[in-house]
Amino acid sequence: MSKLVxxxxxxxxxxxxxxxxxxxxxxxxxxxxVEDCNKGLVEVGNLFASGEYFLTELMFSVEIMEVVMxxxxxxxxxxGDGVSKGKVIIxxxxxxxxxxxxxxxVSLLRSHGFEVIDLGIDVSVQKFVDAVRESDAKILGLSAxxxxxxxVMKNVVDALKEAGLRDKVKVIIGGTxxxxxxxxxxxxxxxxxxxxxxxxYCNKIYGH
Amino acid sequence: MFKSKEVEELYNRRLDRYMAAIRxxxxxxxxxxxxxxxxxxEYSGSTIQEIVYSQKHWYECDAKxxxxxPEVDTFRSNIAYAxxxxxxxxxxxxxxxxxxxxKSLQQFVEAEHLxxxxxxxxxDDPVGWRFNKYFPRIFGEYDxxxxxRSHVAFLKMGFLQxxxxxxxxxxxxxxxxxxxxxxxxxxxxxxxxxxLSDNYRGLHGIMRDMFRNKEEVKEAxxxxxxxxxxxCATMVDPTKQLPIFIATHKPCFMSPKQFDExxxxxxxxxxxxxxxxxxxxxxxxxxxxxxxxxxxxxxPKGSVIFDVDNEADIFKAKEAFGHKNFITGGIPTDLFIxxxxxxxxxxxxxLCETVGKDxxxxxxxxxxxxxxxxxxxxxxxxxxxxxxxxxxxxxTPKAQPAYDQDLKLEIPFELPVITPWxxxxxxxxxxxxxxEEMIKETWDKYERMAFSWVYFK
Numbered sequence: 001m002s003k004l005v006x007x008x009x010x011x012x013x014x015x016x017x018x019x020x021x022x023x024x025x026x027x028x029x030x031x032x033x034v035e036d037c038n039k040g041l042v043e044v045g046n047l048f049a050s051g052e053y054f055l056t057e058l059m060f061s062v063e064i065m066e067v068v069m070x071x072x073x074x075x076x077x078x079x080g081d082g083v084s085k086g087k088v089i090i091x092x093x094x095x096x097x098x099x100x101x102x103x104x105x106v107s108l109l110r111s112h113g114f115e116v117i118d119l120g121i122d123v124s125v126q127k128f129v130d131a132v133r134e135s136d137a138k139i140l141g142l143s144a145x146x147x148x149x150x151x152v153m154k155n156v157v158d159a160l161k162e163a164g165l166r167d168k169v170k171v172i173i174g175g176t177x178x179x180x181x182x183x184x185x186x187x188x189x190x191x192x193x194x195x196x197x198x199x200x201y202c203n204k205i206y207g208h
Numbered sequence: 209m210f211k212s213k214e215v216e217e218l219y220n221r222r223l224d225r226y227m228a229a230i231r232x233x234x235x236x237x238x239x240x241x242x243x244x245x246x247x248x249x250e251y252s253g254s255t256i257q258e259i260v261y262s263q264k265h266w267y268e269c270d271a272k273x274x275x276x277x278p279e280v281d282t283f284r285s286n287i288a289y290a291x292x293x294x295x296x297x298x299x300x301x302x303x304x305x306x307x308x309x310x311k312s313l314q315q316f317v318e319a320e321h322l323x324x325x326x327x328x329x330x331x332d333d334p335v336g337w338r339f340n341k342y343f344p345r346i347f348g349e350y351d352x353x354x355x356x357r358s359h360v361a362f363l364k365m366g367f368l369q370x371x372x373x374x375x376x377x378x379x380x381x382x383x384x385x386x387x388x389x390x391x392x393x394x395x396x397x398x399x400x401x402x403x404l405s406d407n408y409r410g411l412h413g414i415m416r417d418m419f420r421n422k423e424e425v426k427e428a429x430x431x432x433x434x435x436x437x438x439x440c441a442t443m444v445d446p447t448k449q450l451p452i453f454i455a456t457h458k459p460c461f462m463s464p465k466q467f468d469e470x471x472x473x474x475x476x477x478x479x480x481x482x483x484x485x486x487x488x489x490x491x492x493x494x495x496x497x498x499x500x501x502x503x504x505x506x507x508p509k510g511s512v513i514f515d516v517d518n519e520a521d522i523f524k525a526k527e528a529f530g531h532k533n534f535i536t537g538g539i540p541t542d543l544f545i546x547x548x549x550x551x552x553x554x555x556x557x558x559l560c561e562t563v564g565k566d567x568x569x570x571x572x573x574x575x576x577x578x579x580x581x582x583x584x585x586x587x588x589x590x591x592x593x594x595x596x597x598x599x600x601x602x603x604t605p606k607a608q609p610a611y612d613q614d615l616k617l618e619i620p621f622e623l624p625v626i627t628p629w630x631x632x633x634x635x636x637x638x639x640x641x642x643x644e645e646m647i648k649e650t651w652d653k654y655e656r657m658a659f660s661w662v663y664f665k
Contacts, residue, residue: 011419051499054463056415063416097302097315100411122308147541147578148312176495176519181542 004033008040009047011057013064016040020068030075037068041111045196055104058195062107069111084115086206089131089169090141091119093152098145101175104195105141112199114206125152125159132165139202140169142188147177150185157187170205174198211386219388220607222281223449226390227607229534230451230488232510232568235604238560238597239570240590241536242283243392243492243515246313246579247586248273249285256313257305260290263375267382274387279590283577284392288314289372295364297348300407313579321345322408324417327424330408331431335626335662342408369661393453393490395443397482399475400432401425402457411461418466425470433474434621437481439660441619444487447610451488451513454479455575460495460519467500476506481619483511486612492575496520504529518574526563536572538563539589544573544581549588556592564597625655626662 004023007015016037023033044061047053088109092102099121109116117135119127132140140160142153153173160166171188178191192198210216229239249259252269259266270285277283293301293314302308302315321342322330330337344350349361383389404425405414417425444452456475459467479489489512493501496519504514509532516525516537525535538559543551556571563569571589573581629648633640640647 013419052463054466054499055461056411056418056466057463059412059415060419095309095312097308097317100318146313147545148580150545150580177541179540179542181546185546 002036002039004036005040005043008037008061008064009043011044011060011064013060013067016064017067017071020071024071024075030072033068034072037065038112041065048196055195059104059107062104062111065111066107085113085208086139086202087115087117087135087137088139088141088202089117089119089128089135089137090143091123091128091131092121092143092145093128093149093156094122094124095152096144096146096149097121099143101145101195102141102143105143105174105198108195108199109202112203114202125155128156129159129163129165132160132169133163138169139205140171141198142171142173142186144173144175144177149177150182153182153186153188161187170201172198172201209385210388215386215388217388218278219384219390221604222388222390223607224604225281227449228604229568229570230490230510230513232532232534233605234567234599234602236599236602238564238593238599239534240280240282240593241392241513241570242280242572242577243490243536244576245273245283245285247577247581248283249313250311250579251276251583255305255310256286257290257303257310259286260288260304260314263379266375267379270379270383270389271387274383274389277586277590278387279594282390282392287376289368289375290314292365292368292372295349295368296361299346299348316406318406318410320408320410320413322404322413324409324413324421327421327428331424331427334431334435335624335659338662366661391450394445394450395440396453397436397440397478397489398454399456399458399471400429400436400478401471401475402455403432403436404428405458411458414458415461418462418470422469426473429470429474433478435623435663437478437619438621438623439664440478440482441617442623442656442660444482444617448486448488448612449607449610451490452482453490453492455492455494456497457494459493459497459500462500464499472500472503476503479507479512482617483508484615485617486615487617488512491515493517493520494575498524498528501525501528505532507533509533515572515575522559522563522569526569530563530568534568534570535563536570537574538569539571539573541573541578544578544585547582547585549584552585552588553592553595556589557596560593560596567599623656623659625652626659627655628652629655 004019007019020033041061044053044058048058090102090106092099106116106118117131117137119131128140142156144153157171172190172192173183173186173188174192176193178193183191190201192201225235225239226241228235229241248269249256252272254265254269259269266286273283290303293303300317302317304310304312304314308315326337326341349357351358380391405411409417440452459471462471491512492515494517498520505528511533513534516522516535518541522538539555543555559571571593577586629651
């Protein structure tokens with residue numbers, strides 16, 4: 001395992017930045033650096049799955065990755081390697097202003113190479129429908145913390161059907177209040193109570 | 209004065225059950241001791257806006273619930289008075305009927321209100337930091353609209369504090385006398401780490417600080433604990449009947465290593481000061497506490513009621529710490545909302561036969577009854593408790609009018625004053641000719657109240 005993978009796994013941010021700077025200096029390909037970083041993130045994800053790391057460690061790994069991407073981005077653009085893995089629309093549904101979970105998913109999606117259209121919080125049904133109509137995203141994520149939003153999530157799915165857009169996107173509902181039963185009630189395609197499950201789903205839909 | 213002999217008996221029966229439950233003593237049936245029911249608000253027919261703005265609607269909400277579900281031993285509905293948020297333009301809350309729909313629950317806005325380079329300032333002078341940095345960030349009426357509006361806003365907050373206290377007392381007395389309702393808790397303590405993360409740093413801020421500013425986080429938690437404990441001591445039930453309330457928030461986001469380092473030490477130390485003096489607690493374990501809850505077995509038997517959230521497993525909670533202290537929970541939110549009465553009956557039967565078999569458990573959703581629960585499902589839950597939750601031949605011991613009065617609360621911290629009497633006196637060059645002690649005593653008393661206001665608003 002490279003030092004960079006190891007440093008990310010251990011969340012030693014200063015060491016990560018130092019190694020990245022040195023590798024850029026040495027002329028290592030930006031794609032290779034990102035690949036190592038992604039391996040590190042996978043390690044963090046594994047530690048998360050095994051219960052050693054928790055949400056705050058996962059969030060910190062995303063923060064480190066964001067700093068790294070700031071360093072790498074100009075090089076990627078210059079070499080034309082910054083290709084998006086796919087587009088995802090996401091928002092916290094109407095009646096709910098909680099965005100901790102949504103923001104983590106957004107950051108994780110971006111650090112995994114997806115292009116994210118973040119509609120923010122308290123997003124109206126119409127705004128979701130418009131966003132689906134106006135973009136070529138294949139995935140719509142509805143985030144919520146409050147169980148009062150069950151009917152709202154259902155309204156979004158129903159409105160997509162009415163607008164003839166239901167087949168255009170897969171709908172994933174996310175948050176600790178979601179479950180198989182809530183998924184069935186709302187008519188969504190998938191639910192996720194953990195951020196990583198959402199990312200895996202997006203990878204699956206886009207065939208990565 | 210109770211309305212009737214029957215109401216008095218009902219009150220006593222409920223109190224006996226609640227006191228016994230908290231102390232892990234036998235009861236005649238599974239105690240139905242809810243913490244919060246947001247359901248009561250929805251069921252009352254009033255909007256949340258009406259309840260948080262009108263004492264009458266709030267009282268009617270509780271009264272209707274108490275009338276229609278008399279088998280429930282304790283419950284609590286909303287506990288907020290929105291004019292207090294309006295008066296000072298408190299930006300920490302989105303208010304039903306104001307900027308969110310009238311039927312929504314109020315929502316807390318978490319943000320970074322303590323900047324990372326302000327830790328030292330906060331630790332050395334919490335009041336100064338709050339007045340100079342925190343209040344301008346969270347109170348829209350702080351001073352941006354001019355001195356007159358600011359002074360009037362603070363004046364209104366002062367008397368609203370008293371008015372709100374009056375509403376709480378008046379409603380509690382009426383509910384007791386009319387319907388035999390007992391409150392769930394009295395007084396509150398908050399885990400220092402939760403205050404630091406919820407109110408000051410926000411989840412993102414505290415997440416970074418746990419890696420980059422470890423010592424400051426720990427020092428701030430210690431400071432918050434000292435102030436919280438001193439303030440809580442002024443609010444507790446002198447009879448030691450009603451438990452002190454704590455809602456926990458952030459443990460579900462923390463790894464065991466972080467929890468052990470940052471959360472647990474000051475949380476446990478603060479609680480134990482009260483437990484050693486005979487006080488009891490009611491703690492809502494928000495989210496999945498299971499990675500940390502082996503610690504909860506450290507609390508003495510019969511000292512804390514734990515409300516277990518739906519993300520955690522009630523059966524495992526029983527094994528880990530529920531053998532020493534009473535736990536509530538076990539009924540999924542979606543069962544309340546989407547389930548059938550028969551599914552509810554089956555779930556309650558299972559819980560009565562397992563976690564509730566030998567006592568120490570009460571039914572609840574994840575710390576509350578969801579607002580859009582079907583009323584027939586709530587009734588089915590109660591009916592199932594009566595069907596499967598009766599402990600044959602067991603009697604509930606009589607509640608005592610007061611507990612552990614021989615144990616004294618020994619807290620090494622005192623609430624500070626903002627302007628000490630001596631400083632005020634000397635500024636005027638007063639040579640006190642009468643009884644100075646009499647003046648100082650009241651001065652300091654109201655100064656401590658002022659500190660408490662400044663610190664806890």
